[in-house]
Amino acid sequence: MQTVDLARFVVETPDDAVPLEALQRARDAVIDTIGCAISGAAEQPALIARRYVQSIKAAANTVVWGSALRTAPAEAAFVNAISGHALDFDDSLPSLRGHPSVPLCAAGLAAAPQALSGRAFLSAFVLGLEVAGKLGRALGHGHYMRGWHITATVGTFSATCMTGRLMSLDEGQLRNALGIAAAETAGLVRNFGTMAKSFQAGHAARSGYIASWLAREGFTGDDNILDRPGGLIAAYGDEHSTLNVPPFADPWEIFEPGIYVKRWPCCYGNHRGLAGVFELVQKHGIEASDIVEINVGFLPDADKALIHRNPQTGLEAKFSIEYCAAAAVIDGRVTLDSFAEAAVHRPQVRALMEKVRRVPMPGQGSFSGVVGYTDVEIVTHGGRFSTRIEHTPGSPEAPMTASDRRDKFLGCTQSVLGTDRAERLLSALEGLIGAADLREIIELIVPAQEGAVA
Incomplete structure (x- = not known):
C-alpha cells in the first residue's frame, strides 16, 4: 500500500462500486454513532468542549449535535466527536484495534453539503472505514502496544480521507492532505479513563477536516507520507509493521472483520x-x-x-x-x-x-x-x-438484533431530543441510503425546544 494507491482509491472509487450491503452496514454504524453522540452531548467532556467553541465565537454555520449551538465546521467536528466518544459506547473495528465511526461521522457531517445524497455520504464513510482498517493492519499491534491510541492516530487519516472525498479533492490534493494530517497525528492510551481520551477522538475529527480544507486551498504536506523513510509507517510502527496489506475492498473492511457494536457503555x-x-x-x-x-x-x-x-x-x-x-x-x-x-x-x-x-x-x-x-x-x-x-458481544458472530439497536439508539437519544423527535431522527437515518439530501437529519439532530435548524 503506497500513499498514491490510497489516494486514488478514495477519490476514484465511484459511489455505485460500493455494495448495497456495505451501505446498509454503514448506515447502521452512523445510527449507532449519532445515538451515542447525542447521549454523550450531556457529559462533562462535551459540555466543556462546547464552552470552548462558544468562547472563540467561530462562524456559526454547522450544528453541534444534541444542542442549539452552531459553530465552524472544524469545531463542530471536534465537539461532536468528543460527544460520540465520551461514553465509550461507540463501535469498534478489530483490524483498527480502535473506534472507527466517531471520527468519520463527526468530520464527515461537518464536511458534507446538506444537499449531498445519503448514498454519497455513506459511500464516503465506507471508503474512510476501509482506510482505517488497512492502516491499522499496516501499523500492526505494536503501534497500540507501544501506547498509541489508534482511534486518534489512524482516525486522523480516515477522517481526512472521508472529508477529502466529500470536498472533492483530487489525488494530488488528498496526498497533500494526508501529509498535513500526519502533522496532527497523536493520542495516548495512558489517557484512558480521563476526558482526554474523548478529546483525542475530537482532535482526530477536527484535524481530518482541517487537513482536507487546507489541501483544497493549496496547502502542502509530504505527498508520500505513508511509505517514505520517516513517514507514518516507519515512525509510528515497529519491526512488524508493513505496507504489504490486503488490497483495498478485497474484502471490504466493513465485511471482514466488520464493525462491532457495543451492548454496554464501557471499554x-x-x-x-x-x-x-x-x-x-x-x-x-x-x-x-x-x-x-x-x-x-x-x-x-x-x-x-x-x-x-x-x-x-x-x-x-x-x-x-x-x-x-x-x-x-x-x-x-x-x-x-x-x-x-x-x-x-x-x-x-x-x-x-x-x-x-x-x-x-x-x-x-x-x-x-x-x-x-x-x-x-x-x-x-x-x-x-x-x-x-468465544465471541465478542456485538460482533458479527454474536450480533445485536435490530430491536437491540433500536432500543440502544432511543435509550441514548430520548432524554435529549424527546421521544417523538428521537423516533423521527431514527426513521430518517434508517432511510439514509435513499435520501436525496441530509437536511432532515441535520434538522432533527438537535432538541426541538432549543430551536429547529433550518
Missing part, C-alpha cells in the same frame, strides 16, 4: 468478561454474598486497555474489569448509570471488586476486547462455575 476489553459473568450469575442463581472470587482470563494483551484496577471515577471505571464485573453481579446489568461517580464508590461494589482476579491465559499473538476469547470462573461457597465466551 470493549470488559465485554466478553461481562458476558461470562452475566451467563454464570443467571444460570446458577449466584448472589454477591456467595462469591469467594471471580476469575477473568485474558489472552496476551487482551486487557491492555483496562488500565484501572482501582478506579476512583466513572471514566476510570469504564476501563476496569474489577469494577464492571462487580457492578454486573450486584446490579444485574451495566448501563450508563453504572458509571455515575456515586455508583463507583458503593461499599458493596468496592468489597466485591477485591474478589475479582485477572488470570493470564496462554496464547500466540496479540489479542484485544474484539479479538480472542475469555474464560470466566466464579467461585462460591457452594462450588465453582465456569464458562468460555
Whole structure:
C-alpha cells in the first residue's frame, strides 16, 4: 500500500462500486454513532468542549449535535466527536484495534453539503472505514502496544480521507492532505479513563477536516507520507509493521472483520468478561454474598486497555474489569448509570471488586476486547462455575438484533431530543441510503425546544 494507491482509491472509487450491503452496514454504524453522540452531548467532556467553541465565537454555520449551538465546521467536528466518544459506547473495528465511526461521522457531517445524497455520504464513510482498517493492519499491534491510541492516530487519516472525498479533492490534493494530517497525528492510551481520551477522538475529527480544507486551498504536506523513510509507517510502527496489506475492498473492511457494536457503555476489553459473568450469575442463581472470587482470563494483551484496577471515577471505571464485573453481579446489568461517580464508590461494589482476579491465559499473538476469547470462573461457597465466551458481544458472530439497536439508539437519544423527535431522527437515518439530501437529519439532530435548524 503506497500513499498514491490510497489516494486514488478514495477519490476514484465511484459511489455505485460500493455494495448495497456495505451501505446498509454503514448506515447502521452512523445510527449507532449519532445515538451515542447525542447521549454523550450531556457529559462533562462535551459540555466543556462546547464552552470552548462558544468562547472563540467561530462562524456559526454547522450544528453541534444534541444542542442549539452552531459553530465552524472544524469545531463542530471536534465537539461532536468528543460527544460520540465520551461514553465509550461507540463501535469498534478489530483490524483498527480502535473506534472507527466517531471520527468519520463527526468530520464527515461537518464536511458534507446538506444537499449531498445519503448514498454519497455513506459511500464516503465506507471508503474512510476501509482506510482505517488497512492502516491499522499496516501499523500492526505494536503501534497500540507501544501506547498509541489508534482511534486518534489512524482516525486522523480516515477522517481526512472521508472529508477529502466529500470536498472533492483530487489525488494530488488528498496526498497533500494526508501529509498535513500526519502533522496532527497523536493520542495516548495512558489517557484512558480521563476526558482526554474523548478529546483525542475530537482532535482526530477536527484535524481530518482541517487537513482536507487546507489541501483544497493549496496547502502542502509530504505527498508520500505513508511509505517514505520517516513517514507514518516507519515512525509510528515497529519491526512488524508493513505496507504489504490486503488490497483495498478485497474484502471490504466493513465485511471482514466488520464493525462491532457495543451492548454496554464501557471499554470493549470488559465485554466478553461481562458476558461470562452475566451467563454464570443467571444460570446458577449466584448472589454477591456467595462469591469467594471471580476469575477473568485474558489472552496476551487482551486487557491492555483496562488500565484501572482501582478506579476512583466513572471514566476510570469504564476501563476496569474489577469494577464492571462487580457492578454486573450486584446490579444485574451495566448501563450508563453504572458509571455515575456515586455508583463507583458503593461499599458493596468496592468489597466485591477485591474478589475479582485477572488470570493470564496462554496464547500466540496479540489479542484485544474484539479479538480472542475469555474464560470466566466464579467461585462460591457452594462450588465453582465456569464458562468460555468465544465471541465478542456485538460482533458479527454474536450480533445485536435490530430491536437491540433500536432500543440502544432511543435509550441514548430520548432524554435529549424527546421521544417523538428521537423516533423521527431514527426513521430518517434508517432511510439514509435513499435520501436525496441530509437536511432532515441535520434538522432533527438537535432538541426541538432549543430551536429547529433550518
